[in-house]
Amino acid sequence: MDLNLKKHREDLIFLPLGGANEIGMNLNLYHLDGKWLMVDCGVGFAYDIPGVSMMTPDISFIKQHRDNLIGIILTHIHEDHMGAVQHLWRELEVPIYATNFGANFLRSKLEEYKLDKTVPIRIIDGSKPLNLHPFEIEFIGLTHSVPEMKALMIKTHKGNVLHTGDWKFDPNPVVGEISEIEKIKNYGDKGEILAMICDSTNAINEGHSRSEGELHESLKSLIIGRNSYVGVTTFASNIARIHTIASIAKEVGRKIVLAGYSLHRLYEVGKKSGYFFEDFEFISDREIKFYNKKEILIISTGCQGEPMAATRKIASNSHPTIHFTKGDLMIFSSKIIPGNEKKIFELFDLLAKKQIDVMTEKDHFVHVSGHPSKDELREMYALARPRIAIPVHGEFIHTKTHCEIARECGVEKAIQIENGLAIKLDKDNIVSSDKIGFVKVGYLGVDGKQLVDLKSDIIRERKKLQEAGIVIITLALNDSLKLLSRPKISAIGSLDLRRDYEAETMIRKEIEIFLKNKARELNLNEGFGLNFLRKKKKKADLKETKVIGEIQKSLRSRLLKIFEDLMGKRPALEIEIMMIN
Ligand SMILES: [Zn+2]
Ligand SMILES: [Zn+2]
Numbered sequence: 001m002d003l004n005l006k007k008h009r010e011d012l013i014f015l016p017l018g019g020a021n022e023i024g025m026n027l028n029l030y031h032l033d034g035k036w037l038m039v040d041c042g043v044g045f046a047y048d049i050p051g052v053s054m055m056t057p058d059i060s061f062i063k064q065h066r067d068n069l070i071g072i073i074l075t076h077i078h079e080d081h082m083g084a085v086q087h088l089w090r091e092l093e094v095p096i097y098a099t100n101f102g103a104n105f106l107r108s109k110l111e112e113y114k115l116d117k118t119v120p121i122r123i124i125d126g127s128k129p130l131n132l133h134p135f136e137i138e139f140i141g142l143t144h145s146v147p148e149m150k151a152l153m154i155k156t157h158k159g160n161v162l163h164t165g166d167w168k169f170d171p172n173p174v175v176g177e178i179s180e181i182e183k184i185k186n187y188g189d190k191g192e193i194l195a196m197i198c199d200s201t202n203a204i205n206e207g208h209s210r211s212e213g214e215l216h217e218s219l220k221s222l223i224i225g226r227n228s229y230v231g232v233t234t235f236a237s238n239i240a241r242i243h244t245i246a247s248i249a250k251e252v253g254r255k256i257v258l259a260g261y262s263l264h265r266l267y268e269v270g271k272k273s274g275y276f277f278e279d280f281e282f283i284s285d286r287e288i289k290f291y292n293k294k295e296i297l298i299i300s301t302g303c304q305g306e307p308m309a310a311t312r313k314i315a316s317n318s319h320p321t322i323h324f325t326k327g328d329l330m331i332f333s334s335k336i337i338p339g340n341e342k343k344i345f346e347l348f349d350l351l352a353k354k355q356i357d358v359m360t361e362k363d364h365f366v367h368v369s370g371h372p373s374k375d376e377l378r379e380m381y382a383l384a385r386p387r388i389a390i391p392v393h394g395e396f397i398h399t400k401t402h403c404e405i406a407r408e409c410g411v412e413k414a415i416q417i418e419n420g421l422a423i424k425l426d427k428d429n430i431v432s433s434d435k436i437g438f439v440k441v442g443y444l445g446v447d448g449k450q451l452v453d454l455k456s457d458i459i460r461e462r463k464k465l466q467e468a469g470i471v472i473i474t475l476a477l478n479d480s481l482k483l484l485s486r487p488k489i490s491a492i493g494s495l496d497l498r499r500d501y502e503a504e505t506m507i508r509k510e511i512e513i514f515l516k517n518k519a520r521e522l523n524l525n526e527g528f529g530l531n532f533l534r535k536k537k538k539k540a541d542l543k544e545t546k547v548i549g550e551i552q553k554s555l556r557s558r559l560l561k562i563f564e565d566l567m568g569k570r571p572a573l574e575i576e577i578m579m580i581n
Pocket of ligand 2: 078080081166393
């Protein structure tokens with residue numbers, strides 16, 4: 001059922017275009033009285049798509065309504081929440097609201113795309129409500145692995161929605177504020193939260209997520225007393241972790257080297273925003289040679305095995321200044337994200353072959369999550385007491401389990417959402433607060449500088465090329481379909497025709513026989529070819545194009561059969577025909 005907006009013009013609607021039943025690409029819409037508000041605009045990893053490693057949600061729905069889109073509020077700096085701004089903003093051209101730190105971070109990213117002077121960024125003062133009529137937004141600081149993560153209390157005359165963003169309850173969060181639990185409790189106690197849109201990342205994990213403070217002790221015990229280089233790789237956006245590692249470096253007397261572009265950017269933005277960097281001693285990677293190994297701690301990018309990142313370069317001996325040898329240590333202070341296993345294990349392998357010690361979350365306590373486990377979710381429901389729960393930010397299994405937890409906690413309605421599904425929310429009528437229709441959704445791949453629909457021909461063709469290569473055949477024909485020169489056959493990534501004469505002969509023969517038969521079929525004797533037909537008939541030009549089209553089509557299917565016999569699969573095949581009169 002398509003969403004009928006005319007019918008629901010007055011309604012408060014929640015509609016995610018990305019991030020529901022998946023981790024990544026968070027993009028949520030709220031609607032009321034014909035106006036729209038976007039919360040977050042993130043990217044996700046793309047897998048098995050040649051040339052595309054990131055993707056964004058397809059925003060064609062909100063693009064149609066961009067005149068009524070008030071703005072985009074960003075909850076925090078993680079890529080899955082703001083990484084699509086530089087790719088999608090041009091389609092929307094609305095103001096962006098972010099905290100001071102978020103704004104500095106976003107600006108530095110927009111610089112790369114020459115958009116920093118164009119995109120209007122409004123800084124959120126977390127202590128004051130933001131009035132974006134018909135929505136009034138109050139900001140609630142919650143602990144996460146980055147500073148200034150803001151949950152939103154979206155207040156409307158149809159009810160209040162708590163949009164949590166990413167969070168955990170961590171009494172010792174290292175950076176950022178401790179969760180502003182009181183604010184949530186106040187609303188909850190008064191029964192003023194109609195719906196909660198909440199993080200489900202760890203909804204299937206029992207207990208309580210461990211604290212960043214606890215992790216400090218564990219990491220320190222692994223590093224202290226070693227005489228080797230110590231490298232720690234983590235997400236460049238995990239500021240809490242970088243702070244933890246930097247504090248340990250200080251305590252054990254090591255200088256910090258940042259390796260990787262995104263860490264340097266974070267350092268600059270962090271410094272500008274007044275976060276922690278003054279307390280620690282950083283040196284550049286070029287200075288590393290002036291120190292003993294035991295005086296150095298390297299923080300590097302590429303914990304997911306990214307091929308161009310610093311950790312990979314260190315592992316493959318291609319980093320210009322950082323050279324690890326036998327007995328040095330690399331700690332992966334990060335989660336192994338499902339889908340990235342292959343790349344990460346390749347990296348472990350590279351390091352192991354060089355006899356570098358590797359520690360990961362599988363064998364040591366080197367990582368804590370920034371998201372709530374079951375017990376924290378229960379605590380949150382006890383505080384907020386929403387009437388409706390809509391879990392997001394998780395795969396199907398996570399949002400399903402999260403719905404069960406919400407029901408256990410006494411929530412009247414727990415709705416398992418999906419991208420493109422619109423939910424009406426109405427404090428005066430809980431029964432009617434339900435699914436009201438779908439809008440178009442999908443994914444766009446970030447393909448260099450362009451965005452491509454992942455269902456488009458470009459991607460389909462590229463996959464085909466990757467699978468079986470391409471053969472391009474160029475034929476120069478006269479108007480009697482006689483070959484004027486040897487057919488030019490280029491096989492790229494498919495057949496080795498330079499060595500395989502038999503295959504090449506087979507293809508050439510097939511082309512010759514086909515053309516002869518075709519000429520006979522069309523009665524094209526020398527001198528009475530297509531050109532002759534053209535003179536005879538007015539629409540002969542069309543006729544010629546049609547004949548060429550037919551030749552291409554039937555020759556293609558004949559040749560594809562030969563390729564299938566030769567290769568056991570079908571390559572992409574292009575046949576170009578030049579008619580020379
Ligand atoms: Zn996050
Ligand atoms: Zn997230």
